[in-house]
Amino acid sequence: MIEVKGLSKRFGNTQVLTDINAVFQRGQVNQIIGKSGSGKSVLAKCIVGLHVPEEGQVLYEGRSFHDMDRDQKKEVRQEIGMLFQGSALFDSLNVLQNVLFPLQMFATMSKREMEERAHFCLKRVNILDKDQLFPSELSGGMQKRVGIARAIAMNPKYLFCDEPNSGLDPQTSILIDDLIKEITEEFDITTIVITHDMNSVMETGENIIFINQGRKWWEGTKEELLNSDNKELNEFIFAGGLMRQVKKAMTGRS
Amino acid sequence: MGIIGHIGRYFLLLKDTFSRPERASIYWRRTVEEMDLLGLKSLGIVALLSFFMGAVITIQTKTNIDSPLIQAWVVGFATRQSTILEFSPTIIALILAGKVGSNIAAEIGSMRVKEQIDALDIMGVNSAGYLILPKILASMLINPFLVMVSMFLSIFGGYIAGTATGIVGATDYLQGIQTGFIPYHVTYALIKTVVFAFIIATVSAYQGYYTRGGTREVGISSTQAVVYSNVVILIVNYALTQILLI
Numbered sequence: 446m447i448e449v450k451g452l453s454k455r456f457g458n459t460q461v462l463t464d465i466n467a468v469f470q471r472g473q474v475n476q477i478i479g480k481s482g483s484g485k486s487v488l489a490k491c492i493v494g495l496h497v498p499e500e501g502q503v504l505y506e507g508r509s510f511h512d513m514d515r516d517q518k519k520e521v522r523q524e525i526g527m528l529f530q531g532s533a534l535f536d537s538l539n540v541l542q543n544v545l546f547p548l549q550m551f552a553t554m555s556k557r558e559m560e561e562r563a564h565f566c567l568k569r570v571n572i573l574d575k576d577q578l579f580p581s582e583l584s585g586g587m588q589k590r591v592g593i594a595r596a597i598a599m600n601p602k603y604l605f606c607d608e609p610n611s612g613l614d615p616q617t618s619i620l621i622d623d624l625i626k627e628i629t630e631e632f633d634i635t636t637i638v639i640t641h642d643m644n645s646v647m648e649t650g651e652n653i654i655f656i657n658q659g660r661k662w663w664e665g666t667k668e669e670l671l672n673s674d675n676k677e678l679n680e681f682i683f684a685g686g687l688m689r690q691v692k693k694a695m696t697g698r699s
Numbered sequence: 700m701g702i703i704g705h706i707g708r709y710f711l712l713l714k715d716t717f718s719r720p721e722r723a724s725i726y727w728r729r730t731v732e733e734m735d736l737l738g739l740k741s742l743g744i745v746a747l748l749s750f751f752m753g754a755v756i757t758i759q760t761k762t763n764i765d766s767p768l769i770q771a772w773v774v775g776f777a778t779r780q781s782t783i784l785e786f787s788p789t790i791i792a793l794i795l796a797g798k799v800g801s802n803i804a805a806e807i808g809s810m811r812v813k814e815q816i817d818a819l820d821i822m823g824v825n826s827a828g829y830l831i832l833p834k835i836l837a838s839m840l841i842n843p844f845l846v847m848v849s850m851f852l853s854i855f856g857g858y859i860a861g862t863a864t865g866i867v868g869a870t871d872y873l874q875g876i877q878t879g880f881i882p883y884h885v886t887y888a889l890i891k892t893v894v895f896a897f898i899i900a901t902v903s904a905y906q907g908y909y910t911r912g913g914t915r916e917v918g919i920s921s922t923q924a925v926v927y928s929n930v931v932i933l934i935v936n937y938a939l940t941q942i943l944l945i
Binding site: 490493494495518519520522523525527529530531533534535536546547549550551599605 | 725814815822
């Protein structure tokens with residue numbers, strides 16, 4: 446479980462996040478949604494420790510991340526897997542080497558065990574046959590799969606996915622969403638997905654947090670999302686005609 | 700950010716760079732790869748430049764000191780001294796700042812804008828150490844070798860130019876390059892080379908590591924890496940010369 450308490454973040458004179466409180470449960474796909482520039486990616490970067498917040502705490506299983514010393518932070522980071530918006534695969538390494546990378550840096554296992562683990566992860570995301578290709582030779586969807594394989598290589602307790610569907614066609618998006626949900630349940634990890642893709646929210650969202658103007662505006666489940674009377678939330682989720690039709694079909698009202 | 704801020708952040712980056720590596724064997728493997736990439740792949744340009752640099756020094760020296768009062772072997776002596784004391788360590792360092800420095804800044808800057816450095820940090824890898832330390836070690840180990848090759852080829856280039864044009868005889872040139880040789884001058888040149896290698900690797904890595912934005916900013920970082928490396932090399936060259944030769 447990850448808990449965020451009273452988190453605020455500023456860049457210069459610009460207040461990006463204000464007093465964010467949230468709990469992200471284990472075994473669930475927790476989603477942070479919001480418009481572009483609302484502060485959701487900054488929130489995720491504060492949670493994983495890439496940004497240091499001015500106020501507030503991030504607790505991993507009750508342990509405050511920002512109060513930890515360097516070695517303790519390192520230990521927590523080894524329990525985190527992250528899928529980046531652009532996949533962030535290392536260009537000079539092939540698919541197998543990318544997945545092997547965290548194992549070679551930190552795992553205390555033999556070379557053969559590392560390769561077996563990497564092959565298991567690649568097989569789990571259905572891309573084992575591409576293990577000798579380089580990232581530039583892969584499609585966007587394949588790169589995301591490799592990114593997921595690398596993220597789960599170290600058996601993480603926490604999985605962060607920053608816009609996992611960006612740049613993907615609808616079919617591939619659904620495959621990636623399903624994969625994230627399956628992996629979350631299968632390995633019982635705390636998953637946080639940052640997205641503004643409403644299809645993804647309706648496919649996998651369990652605990653959803655809506656960030657607007659740097660504040661937590663709303664929190665609930667996807668069923669509650671459709672019935673909310675929160676004005677800003679409704680403007681965001683029903684901006685597209687498809688979602689208005691989904692609401693009409695599910696609730697009988699437009 | 701002001702210049703004091705940049706200097707402070709540069710030293711903080713160095714502190715992170717030299718902190719304990721996660722896996723020494725991986726760092727060493729990367730150092731060997733970087734020696735090939737940053738050093739051996741620069742051998743061609745270093746050889747070409749050095750040969751013609753020596754040839755030009757010989758011809759210019761001869762045409763400028765053409766006097767019956769000055770003995771013929773002085774051309775070889777001047778070529779050797781110019782090459783060992785200044786041309787090979789400093790000019791080659793400035794050339795490498797352009798070739799290797801821009802390469803380092805562009806590579807690390809691209810990794811920054813593509814979030815690959817964030818990926819390393821989140822894994823718990825010391826990104827500064829992993830990316831920069833092997834480049835520093837590789838440059839400091841391989842650049843003295845490049846400069847030694849440069850010294851040899853420059854003096855050889857002078858010999859070829861001198862004898863081919865007939866402005867200096869082979870015997871006179873060979874006598875000149877052996878006259879008044881002080882081994883400490885080679886030590887001085889190699890000390891400068893190692894310091895310049897450190898400057899090229901760290902200043903360029905600093906520019907790349909703190910790149911923000913996109914491809915345009917990577918280009919700007921790459922240019923700044925070359926400019927700042929050159930400026931620092933020239934200032935440090937003066938300081939080292941004063942400290943080591945006076």
